[in-house]
Amino acid sequence: GMTGHPVRGGPGRVLEAARANPIPIDELSRFVFLSDCHRGSGGWADDFSHNVIIYLHAVQYYLERGFTLVEAGDGEELWENGFDEIHWAYSNVYTRLGSFHAAGRFIKLWGNHDDAWSSTGTFRRKFVPALWRKFDGRPHPLLEGMAPSELERIVKGGEAPPIPILSGLEPREGVVLRHGPPLVDILVIHGHQGDFWSDTASWLSRFMDHSVWKWLQKAGLRARNAPAGNYALKDGVEDRLKKWTRLSGVALIAGHTHQPSFPRPGDTPYFNCGSCIHPSCITCIELCDDTLSLVKWGFTTLGAEGAGSDGDQLRMKRSVLQGPEPVTECLAAGIKTRGSERRSTL
Numbered sequence: 001g002m003t004g005h006p007v008r009g010g011p012g013r014v015l016e017a018a019r020a021n022p023i024p025i026d027e028l029s030r031f032v033f034l035s036d037c038h039r040g041s042g043g044w045a046d047d048f049s050h051n052v053i054i055y056l057h058a059v060q061y062y063l064e065r066g067f068t069l070v071e072a073g074d075g076e077e078l079w080e081n082g083f084d085e086i087h088w089a090y091s092n093v094y095t096r097l098g099s100f101h102a103a104g105r106f107i108k109l110w111g112n113h114d115d116a117w118s119s120t121g122t123f124r125r126k127f128v129p130a131l132w133r134k135f136d137g138r139p140h141p142l143l144e145g146m147a148p149s150e151l152e153r154i155v156k157g158g159e160a161p162p163i164p165i166l167s168g169l170e171p172r173e174g175v176v177l178r179h180g181p182p183l184v185d186i187l188v189i190h191g192h193q194g195d196f197w198s199d200t201a202s203w204l205s206r207f208m209d210h211s212v213w214k215w216l217q218k219a220g221l222r223a224r225n226a227p228a229g230n231y232a233l234k235d236g237v238e239d240r241l242k243k244w245t246r247l248s249g250v251a252l253i254a255g256h257t258h259q260p261s262f263p264r265p266g267d268t269p270y271f272n273c274g275s276c277i278h279p280s281c282i283t284c285i286e287l288c289d290d291t292l293s294l295v296k297w298g299f300t301t302l303g304a305e306g307a308g309s310d311g312d313q314l315r316m317k318r319s320v321l322q323g324p325e326p327v328t329e330c331l332a333a334g335i336k337t338r339g340s341e342r343r344s345t346l
Contacts, residue, residue: 010193011244011252014174018187022178025186025327027290031177032062033188034284035072035255036275038113041081042089047277048077052093054282057316058297059096067288069100070175072255072273073111073190076127083116083126091134098131098140101169109172111190111256117171128169177287184251184331191241191254191272238270245270251331253285262294262322265329283321292330293323 025031037055040046048055062069076086087094100106108127110117117123132140139146174189237257245252251269260274260283271292274283281298296319302308 010240011174011187011189012248014189014193015176015185015187015248015250018172018174018176019185022176022185025177025179025287029177029287029290030062030065030067031070031287032067032284033070033072033253033255033271033273033287034059034276034282035111035190035273036074036258036277037071038074038077038275038277039086039090039093040077041085045080046077046089049089050279051276051282052090054297054299054316055276056093056096058282058284058318059100061318063096063099063103063105066105067286068105068107069097070107070188071097071109072188072253073109073192074113074255075108075111076114076117078114078116083130087130088135091130091136094130095132095134095140099142101131102140102142106169107172107175108169109174109188109190112192118173120171123169123171127171131169179327179331184328186251186253186269186331188253191237191256238272242268242270260294260321262292263330265325266332269331271330286323287327289324290327291324292327293325294321295319296321 037048038046039048042049059069076083078086097106108117117127132143134140173193174187177186177188178184179186238259238261241252241254245268251271253271253273255273255275257272258275258277259272261270261272262285263269263271271285271294273285274294276282281296283294283296286293286295298317298319299314300317301314
């Protein structure tokens, strides 16, 4: 039958590896899933630059409230930029991520646009140091008491700090959150797995991005060769991921398409974070108080909301677009599928 297929190709390959080290979740767990920042060099072709203040405000909210931040792929736009220029543009973002990691609350998944991080060596040499030192070499506030000579030695050598707060971060392709009883798995991946242009032919997409689209984007044109810029491709990717979710009985949280998705209870448990580069907002999925929600962060004024005026100062607003829905209800379809699948294989 078909029950064995979905745990091989595409997301299934990641699921098998991630199930070896699941993260248990319960009613006290707090996670926020953000994807597709596509952090660039801060220039014309960098969509993240419009939303960096919104992003910093949102992650500070989650940092203060004890959330684990899961970056679900394409955090960096490495098809168009070297990491040094990204670090130069967003030093303050990386030290904020360093604060999550120092608290043991940062999970970094790689996607197709930052698949250079699939190499643990490259990741440790380039990404990890950015978490604990600014681009100009100044240390993360948590390391400020360190002797300059000691810090200099660490920065030059690219080794982990001598104190354990900022070491041991591993890049991952996916992670499994395990909720129960009854036991249900939620797989978190970027979502490009099994997508022809982003996975199989990513070398060609990368060449087009670096050599052609980057310059067209600077001229104001939008890319059409990726799911994020092409509705037909986007629907194709979503259909594949939803089909995999139905067949495997494993709930899925992904990014990649830039299209936020939040199922009604009983529907296929496929969730999508959206992205951090919508024209004027960022979207994310929150897991908190044993519920799931789709959330939007953006600027607003009281006047814009038709609620009077306070001099119409800009305010940051967190809006719950869908949810909160109890985790068990969101995953109900998955529980049923897994149960019937188990019986069919006996």
